[in-house]
Amino acid sequence: MKNTPPPFVGFGLGLRTCYFEEILDTEPNVDWFEIISENYFVSGGKPWHYLSQIKERYPIVMHGVSMSIGSTSDVNFDYLAKLKKTIERVQPLWVSDHLCFSSLGEFNSHDLLPMPYTEESLDHLSQRLSIVQDYLQRPLILENVSSYLTYEVSEMSEWAFLAELHKRTQCQFLLDINNIYVSARNHDFAPQEFIDAIPESAIAQIHLAGHSDFGSHIIDTHDQPICDEVWQLFEQFAKARMPVNTMIERDDNFPSFKEIMAELEQARGLAPASWSKHEYA
Incomplete structure (x- = not known):
């Protein structure tokens, strides 16, 4: 399976039911929308x-939440x-x-659990x-998950693990900066x-989102505005890299x-002018 970055089509939004009517009524300046795959299995x-x-x-892209590709089932x-x-x-x-993995046999954690970063995991995921x-007859882009624990058995950092997985499989990543x-x-x-540490050739898409900060730890809740530190990371990325499809x-x-459109415009404003040129037609 040939894995190459998709063309740059610009800046997108997650398509959520509460915005359906307004999108159709106003036809906002959004380059593409991302749907949750499982919501459309009916x-x-x-x-x-x-x-x-x-x-x-x-244009539409699809983003799944329950494949559990890392499971050993x-x-x-x-x-x-x-x-x-x-x-x-x-x-799409x-x-x-x-x-990640989220299930094992009949057990489902209903959470996106990180992989142990080992050679065995690399072989398994490959x-x-x-x-x-x-089976799908198309590439699958993989998103890095947020994590709240680490494994004693891990043999490398998460970023070294992703870079090596790309080297072995040429897979593409959805880089969630949050x-x-x-x-x-x-x-x-x-x-x-x-x-x-993530090669430019490995990045197909970016997610920008918010989280909940509890002081001693933070939780990836995706229910808050994007924080200044995440905006700064995105701005540094955009200045140093070729254009990457970016979504709020x-x-x-x-x-x-x-x-939410104001956040989309903020992302556009932080990116260099070259990121406004679309290859999609």
Whole structure:
């Protein structure tokens, strides 16, 4: 499976039900929308009613939350069949999910748990990624997750693990800068070191989001405005790298559409002028 970065199409938003009507009424200056894949596994209903209209006007990408690609259980082909059917119906520009595990057998944590960063995990993920991509007949982009624990068995840093996975498989990453910041605060490492270690050729998309700060630790809640430190990390990234598709992600405590559009415009404003040139047609 050939894994190359998708074309730069600009700045996007997570498509959430509370914004459906306003998007259709106002046709905002958004370059693309990202949907949660599992929300569209059903055959009809409100999500499809609105998505069918929105995708006539905007490119769509798909982002999954429950593949659990890192699990050691058998590959869930029932899940993959639903995902493939949805991909065929949506025709997204690209498809992503999380580099993590969330289930083992009948157990489901309902959380995105980090992998142990070992050679064994690298071999396991390389094999699983190949199986999934062959079944879907398209590349799968993987997102780094936020974490609140580390493993004693880990043999390398998370960023070294991602860089090596890319070297072995040419896989692409959805770099969530907020998740990097959350993990950096929780585990006391420099977030810029993480970002600098990921090859430019490996980054397909960026997520920008907010979190909840409890002082001694922070939780990736995606229900707050993007903090200054995450904006600064994004600005440094944008000045140093080629254009990367960038999205504002909000999953709860939704602000007005005007407020979330203001964050999108802030992202545009922090990026160099070269990031405004689209290759998508």
